[in-house]
Amino acid sequence: MIEVVDLRKRYRKATAVDGLTFKVRDGRITGFLGPNGAGKTTTLRILLGLVHPTSGRATIDGRRYRLLEEPVQRVGAVLEATNFHPKRSGRNHLRVLAAAAGIPTARVDELLELVGLGSVARRRVGAYSLGMRQRLSVAGALLGDPQLLVLDEPANGLDPEGIRWLRDFLRGFADEGRTVFISSHVLGEMQQLADEVVIIHHGRLVAHGPVEELTARATGGTRARSPEAERLRESLERQGVDASVDGDRVLTTAAAERVGEIAAAEGIVLHELTTETASLEEAFLELTAEGGIE
Amino acid sequence: MSALFRSELLKIRTIRTFLWLAVANIAVVLVTAIATAASDDTFNTDQNHRGVAQIAGIALILALISGIIVMGGEARHGTITQTLLVTPLRERVVLVKVAVAALIGLALAVIAEGLVLLVTVPASLDVHKAGGALLGILIGAPLAGALGVGLGALVYAQGAAIGTSLAWLLIGESLLVPAISDSAQKYTPGWTFGALASGVRDGGDQVLGMAGGGVAAAVWTAVFVAAGLLALLGRDI
Numbered sequence: 001m002i003e004v005v006d007l008r009k010r011y012r013k014a015t016a017v018d019g020l021t022f023k024v025r026d027g028r029i030t031g032f033l034g035p036n037g038a039g040k041t042t043t044l045r046i047l048l049g050l051v052h053p054t055s056g057r058a059t060i061d062g063r064r065y066r067l068l069e070e071p072v073q074r075v076g077a078v079l080e081a082t083n084f085h086p087k088r089s090g091r092n093h094l095r096v097l098a099a100a101a102g103i104p105t106a107r108v109d110e111l112l113e114l115v116g117l118g119s120v121a122r123r124r125v126g127a128y129s130l131g132m133r134q135r136l137s138v139a140g141a142l143l144g145d146p147q148l149l150v151l152d153e154p155a156n157g158l159d160p161e162g163i164r165w166l167r168d169f170l171r172g173f174a175d176e177g178r179t180v181f182i183s184s185h186v187l188g189e190m191q192q193l194a195d196e197v198v199i200i201h202h203g204r205l206v207a208h209g210p211v212e213e214l215t216a217r218a219t220g221g222t223r224a225r226s227p228e229a230e231r232l233r234e235s236l237e238r239q240g241v242d243a244s245v246d247g248d249r250v251l252t253t254a255a256a257e258r259v260g261e262i263a264a265a266e267g268i269v270l271h272e273l274t275t276e277t278a279s280l281e282e283a284f285l286e287l288t289a290e291g292g293i294e
Numbered sequence: 295m296s297a298l299f300r301s302e303l304l305k306i307r308t309i310r311t312f313l314w315l316a317v318a319n320i321a322v323v324l325v326t327a328i329a330t331a332a333s334d335d336t337f338n339t340d341q342n343h344r345g346v347a348q349i350a351g352i353a354l355i356l357a358l359i360s361g362i363i364v365m366g367g368e369a370r371h372g373t374i375t376q377t378l379l380v381t382p383l384r385e386r387v388v389l390v391k392v393a394v395a396a397l398i399g400l401a402l403a404v405i406a407e408g409l410v411l412l413v414t415v416p417a418s419l420d421v422h423k424a425g426g427a428l429l430g431i432l433i434g435a436p437l438a439g440a441l442g443v444g445l446g447a448l449v450y451a452q453g454a455a456i457g458t459s460l461a462w463l464l465i466g467e468s469l470l471v472p473a474i475s476d477s478a479q480k481y482t483p484g485w486t487f488g489a490l491a492s493g494v495r496d497g498g499d500q501v502l503g504m505a506g507g508g509v510a511a512a513v514w515t516a517v518f519v520a521a522g523l524l525a526l527l528g529r530d531i
Contacts, residue, residue: 071380071382083375084372092304095308096305100381140376
């Protein structure tokens, strides 16, 4: 389990992480969301022992990363897709990592095939596209067959096919009871992929919970379609409900039940009455604009 | 530790940078040794014999650059992130890199000295007279490689570390230090390594003897490795 407790990181002029506390449970895919500069990458790098926190702690199974025995076998990490020597081949890049972790070269070849780089394994990484480098990063993270994957914006540079491959792969990984902690800007993708999300803003936690719960808490709305749309709007507003008309559709923030009751009382015909739930993107924007809800 | 050592050696073998350094080592030594051997008055004095052996001293500079690349190359290409994810104990990473760089330095020195002997012994080089210089270079090159790792970790930028070290050796020690203090010059890193490779047992006012130079070079190496290690331990990657 990942545990982040009162984590703070101050640089000379800026505070990147400001008293962040959350837990990531095993066996789930947890999305880590926040606007640019929210502190996601800093938090992940502290978790992985690359950045020193000013105070607080970030642990995996109760231990700091540097104190994990065989860290590669416990945690796989995908960070920037630029951390390669451009003159070294993809296969040799993985061989170097495998050698340091005491992992046989056969595992390298197996993973290159898994991520679809088998045919270009002996080509220099400098000739790889960004998407190919991301796949190579994923292969590197999987070398030790870890129980936990930590990924920082892994979809960057991937084409739609690559994103689909990544989604299917991560889902399969989590279905085996393993854990994925993934930061991303692609909120639509996260809505499909994540079981729960941690949302931070200005280095602070603004929301943490299952995706369905967060989208339900965010402002949704009701859409009604009626041949008497204007009359319905007037009736709603007389009852103190804000509404707007777009052709034969009436949009309002009131619950569908209330809209239906008012329409019935006024004898207004409805052709459609639909509750619109907020998307993760809408929930995210609402939460980060407000400064958040706990 | 042995797995990490194998990994570091694999890093060296899977890029051509170190191959080019070895080629430079061979080319410089061969050209200089052949030109020296062809000269009529090369072997007139003991000092001349030592001077011929010191052709292999290019290995000291190339070992220093190799050490910087072993550490600074990781910073330049960002591969240090992957290295530290696999081996999060940074002190272990630095120590293994020191060992690898020392090995590279030794290899460069052995190649350089082998070539010097191959070319100049038939032209009358007396190995006994040149022995001190050859031994000093064999000891100094691994130390220079190790020092390079410390410098690479300290400066944490490959190009800047190489540029700074060469500028220091060419300008700093020759012009700046004497301008401040004449007696300090013999204790500077370049001069101590030079003293070690000189093959001269007794020093003087301006230069340390071989043993003193060796001790001072070892101290400089330890200082740079320790400083580099401390810098890396405290650095956010």
